[in-house]
Amino acid sequence: MLTFAEELVLLLNDEDGVPVPVQEDAFACALAGAVLMDLAFAYRIDTDLQTLVVTGRTPIGNPTLDRILRKIATRPEAADTRTWIRELSVDEAAAIHEEVLSSLVERGVLARQAEKFPWILRTPRHPIIEGEAAHGVSRRIREALHSDDIPDPRDITLIALLDACDLLADIFPAAEIEQCRARIEQLRLMDLIGRELAGAIADIERTIIAALRARSARFRKLLLHLSVFGGLAATVALLAPRIPAPDRFGPSLLQSLWFDGLWQQWSGYLLLGFSGAGLLAVLLLKVRPVARLGGGHWWRLAHVGFGLCCALLLFAHTGFRLGANLNAALMVSYLAALAFGALAGISTNGAPQLRRMGITPKLRSILMRLHRVALYPLPALVAIHILIVYLY
Amino acid sequence: MAKKAALWILCVSGTLIATAFVAIWMVVGGDRRMLLIGKTTDAHHQIETACETCHAAPPFAFAAAAAKALNKTCRNCHEDALQAAEDSHARKRFRSPRMAVYWQKLDVRLCTACHVEHRPEITRPGAVTVAADFCVACHSEGDQDVRKARPSHAGLPFDTCASAGCHNYHDNRAIYEDFLVRHADRPWVAAVPVHGLAMRSRNQKVPAEAAKRGAALAPAVALAAPTALHDWAGSGHAAAGVNCAACHAPTAAQDASRAAVEAQWIAAPDTAICWDCHKAQVKTFAEGRHGMRRHPSLAPPRDPSRRLEAIGLGGLLPKAAAAWLADPPRPVRMTVAEARLPMRPEAAAKALHCGTCHQPHAVDTERAAVEACASCHDDTHSRAYFGSAHHELWRAELAGKAPLGAGVSCATCHMAKVERGGKVVTSHNQNATLWPNEKMIRPVCLDCHGLGFAIDALADADLVARNFQGRPATIHVKSVEWALRRTQGGVHDHFQATR
Numbered sequence: 001m002l003t004f005a006e007e008l009v010l011l012l013n014d015e016d017g018v019p020v021p022v023q024e025d026a027f028a029c030a031l032a033g034a035v036l037m038d039l040a041f042a043y044r045i046d047t048d049l050q051t052l053v054v055t056g057r058t059p060i061g062n063p064t065l066d067r068i069l070r071k072i073a074t075r076p077e078a079a080d081t082r083t084w085i086r087e088l089s090v091d092e093a094a095a096i097h098e099e100v101l102s103s104l105v106e107r108g109v110l111a112r113q114a115e116k117f118p119w120i121l122r123t124p125r126h127p128i129i130e131g132e133a134a135h136g137v138s139r140r141i142r143e144a145l146h147s148d149d150i151p152d153p154r155d156i157t158l159i160a161l162l163d164a165c166d167l168l169a170d171i172f173p174a175a176e177i178e179q180c181r182a183r184i185e186q187l188r189l190m191d192l193i194g195r196e197l198a199g200a201i202a203d204i205e206r207t208i209i210a211a212l213r214a215r216s217a218r219f220r221k222l223l224l225h226l227s228v229f230g231g232l233a234a235t236v237a238l239l240a241p242r243i244p245a246p247d248r249f250g251p252s253l254l255q256s257l258w259f260d261g262l263w264q265q266w267s268g269y270l271l272l273g274f275s276g277a278g279l280l281a282v283l284l285l286k287v288r289p290v291a292r293l294g295g296g297h298w299w300r301l302a303h304v305g306f307g308l309c310c311a312l313l314l315f316a317h318t319g320f321r322l323g324a325n326l327n328a329a330l331m332v333s334y335l336a337a338l339a340f341g342a343l344a345g346i347s348t349n350g351a352p353q354l355r356r357m358g359i360t361p362k363l364r365s366i367l368m369r370l371h372r373v374a375l376y377p378l379p380a381l382v383a384i385h386i387l388i389v390y391l392y
Numbered sequence: 393m394a395k396k397a398a399l400w401i402l403c404v405s406g407t408l409i410a411t412a413f414v415a416i417w418m419v420v421g422g423d424r425r426m427l428l429i430g431k432t433t434d435a436h437h438q439i440e441t442a443c444e445t446c447h448a449a450p451p452f453a454f455a456a457a458a459a460k461a462l463n464k465t466c467r468n469c470h471e472d473a474l475q476a477a478e479d480s481h482a483r484k485r486f487r488s489p490r491m492a493v494y495w496q497k498l499d500v501r502l503c504t505a506c507h508v509e510h511r512p513e514i515t516r517p518g519a520v521t522v523a524a525d526f527c528v529a530c531h532s533e534g535d536q537d538v539r540k541a542r543p544s545h546a547g548l549p550f551d552t553c554a555s556a557g558c559h560n561y562h563d564n565r566a567i568y569e570d571f572l573v574r575h576a577d578r579p580w581v582a583a584v585p586v587h588g589l590a591m592r593s594r595n596q597k598v599p600a601e602a603a604k605r606g607a608a609l610a611p612a613v614a615l616a617a618p619t620a621l622h623d624w625a626g627s628g629h630a631a632a633g634v635n636c637a638a639c640h641a642p643t644a645a646q647d648a649s650r651a652a653v654e655a656q657w658i659a660a661p662d663t664a665i666c667w668d669c670h671k672a673q674v675k676t677f678a679e680g681r682h683g684m685r686r687h688p689s690l691a692p693p694r695d696p697s698r699r700l701e702a703i704g705l706g707g708l709l710p711k712a713a714a715a716w717l718a719d720p721p722r723p724v725r726m727t728v729a730e731a732r733l734p735m736r737p738e739a740a741a742k743a744l745h746c747g748t749c750h751q752p753h754a755v756d757t758e759r760a761a762v763e764a765c766a767s768c769h770d771d772t773h774s775r776a777y778f779g780s781a782h783h784e785l786w787r788a789e790l791a792g793k794a795p796l797g798a799g800v801s802c803a804t805c806h807m808a809k810v811e812r813g814g815k816v817v818t819s820h821n822q823n824a825t826l827w828p829n830e831k832m833i834r835p836v837c838l839d840c841h842g843l844g845f846a847i848d849a850l851a852d853a854d855l856v857a858r859n860f861q862g863r864p865a866t867i868h869v870k871s872v873e874w875a876l877r878r879t880q881g882g883v884h885d886h887f888q889a890t891r
Binding site: 242 | 410414425498525550551
């Protein structure tokens with residue numbers, strides 16, 4: 001039998017073995033919750049209002065669960081569920097994920113393939129080789145959502161965990177999940193397990209929801225606001241009338257910024273540097289050890305922050321004047337990258353709100369793709385722009 | 393994985409290839425129109441792809457060397473005009489170390505201090521790219537404070553110096569104080585308004601024998617063209633004995649046989665043929681907008697093989713590739729469609745050369761003076777000419793009801809007559825009396841009009857648009873009054889003293 005963590009990883013692994021893109025915090029909390037739920041189902045832990053207590057120290061036979069059980073049991077002072085969710089999701093999520101993947105590979109459910117290119121971003125993929133086990137989880141969850149039968153208590157628990165972490169809409173079409181909303185609530189209320197176990201599971205769920213809200217709300221809100229600001233800046237840059245050049249002779253900041261060669265070089269190279277830093281921030285997100293430093297939120301925040309700085313520097317460099325010919329192509333490409341980046345940020349960080357408005361997550365991937373497409377010609381156009389400046 | 397790798401490979405290789413191609417276009421040869429960073433000014437748009445005409449520094453030259461080379465090229469084309477205009481702010485005046493204090497404010501030793509190309513957002517009339525009140529840089533303090541030196545100027549804002557019809561940075565001949573005083577009492581129009589040089593020009597006899605007659609024979613096919621022969625028979629060319637072969641077979645000897653003439657026959661001779669006899673006209677034609685693509689200072693198209701040799705890659709490029717990399721052929725004639733002034737749509741395909749206005753066989757200067765212009769130009773000023781007082785005078789002169797030189801055609805003002813070596817010739821540089829239009833006062837307007845009237849009329853944009861139908865009503869430039877007040881009041885002319 002697969003553990004909750006294994007089922008979770010299988011659900012979030014597509015046919016090619018590429019992880020479905022989800023909010024990292026949600027995934028980490030889901031993994032932590034899945035491990036605690038497995039321990040609760042194995043009657044090794046229980047929860048009350050103040051603490052999470054170990055009720056049995058006998059190893060279960062699963063290395064991951066046993067390691068976490070040992071960690072909980074050997075902690076000198078008592079800690080509540082919230083503390084353990086936080087600790088496991090921050091310190092252990094990556095290790096749990098790796099162990100779960102190794103376990104599934106060992107059992108022949110998944111294969112492990114290392115991407116050979118690009119070298120710096122080498123990440124392993126895990127294509128499915130034992131389809132029945134992998135697809136079985138998804139099929140069971142779908143059946144539980146769509147039928148009126150009484151499902152297995154473990155499936156109910158997994159659905160509740162996925163719902164608590166807001167992951168159901170990432171796995172199944174959002175519209176389908178919205179249609180099943182009443183059924184999900186019904187499943188949550190089903191009393192199919194013992195009161196103590198049900199209490200522990202419910203406590204873990206509540207804790208996860210609270211932890212996720214507390215942790216991501218701040219970043220999501222900040223990222224959402226910054227993205228909206230970036231989107232507005234890009235819109236203004238494209239549509240607003242240009243600020244006329246200063247009409248008075250004498251020292252003028254705008255005159256220097258827009259028409260002085262030395263200032264133009266400074267703003268131009270700063271813009272190039274910030275653009276590179278923004279790109280690096282998002283590329284490093286894909287390098288797992290780097291992304292673990294501070295969590296993905298900080299890298300995303302850095303990416304958005306660099307993007308906003310780029311918008312300001314672009315104004316300083318050009319006054320948002322498009323120029324002509326290849327310069328115009330460069331400006332359009334840059335502004336499009338900023339605009340689509342901002343919209344992708346809004347669609348990512350405002351996903352719950354957008355989902356309520358009936359906008360599907362597909363929009364996010366479209367905007368992300370447009371953001372990337374707008375970026376492709378930039379290196380060539382920037383190189384040509386610099387060559388033109390120095391050759392003429 | 394394969395998709396992602398392909399995307400990366402595509403992106404990186406695309407970047408490298410695109411950059412390499414553009415670098416080759418920049419350094420070796422190829423079409424560079426897409427590299428223009430902004431709309432070129434009206435003055436230079438016809439020659440915008442002859443980049444090396446202005447960007448004469450070698451690739452990757454230091455900024456100072458590049459600026460020096462760039463500014464040197466301005467003088468290749470504009471030096472003569474500046475000298476003729478007695479440039480008030482000639483570069484040589486500012487090269488003295490005494491002027492170093494002004495270099496900090498506006499380094500007018502460089503043309504590019506005020507005229508930067510490809511900056512449409514800051515380009516003002518006259519291709520000026522500094523703020524309209526730029527005079528404030530040097531004339532607002534110390535010895536050069538115009539408000540102290542000229543009490544009449546106290547309180548005048550600096551952005552009106554060059555916009556009110558008074559001063560021009562380079563050409564201030566229209567408001568030299570002694571000139572203003574000398575012409576102060578002239579009536580607005582002379583009792584007998586006649587253009588002296590135009591009168592002399594029309595009285596100039598056609599030389600009995602031109603410098604180049606050409607062979608007397610022509611191919612039968614050419615002679616069979618009835619209008620050509622008819623037009624030629626009534627032309628100045630015929631009167632001077634300039635035969636068909638003089639233009640159509642210029643290399644044939646004067647006593648060449650018909651077969652020899654036929655062998656060397658050119659169906660449509662180029663402007664270069666006209667140069668043989670009309671050097672002054674062809675030279676000035678190339679100095680104006682109509683013929684600037686023939687200006688001798690224009691950089692020729694690049695030779696890719698030589699460019700590669702210059703960067704140490706000579707011989708590496710196959711001939712076919714070198715030909716492919718060559719600069720696109722550069723038209724030597726401007727077409728009407730390329731003009732930035734309103735033009736007649738039906739004239740769009742016309743390309744400008746001597747024959748466009750003069751008709752190659754009739755060589756009709758009267759037609760060239762008005763109808764030829766109106767066959768292309770379709771702006772308010774041009775349309776308003778017909779029916780104006782100037783036009784009526786022109787018609788009267790042609791009809792023999794007014795003295796020679798009394799008429800005012802388009803060419804009278806825009807292709808003014810000049811005297812060279814005792815001979816009156818027509819300057820074919822239509823820009824010689826424009827930008828600023830006060831340049832027209834001395835050689836044209838003063839023949840018939842008073843100075844005060846002429847200054848006011850040219851400063852009144854509405855009146856100019858109406859082609860001077862009426863009198864200046866809204867604009868009055870007080871230059872004459874101020875000059876009289878200063879000289880009669882004995883006020884010391886500070887600036888005159890320092891010149």
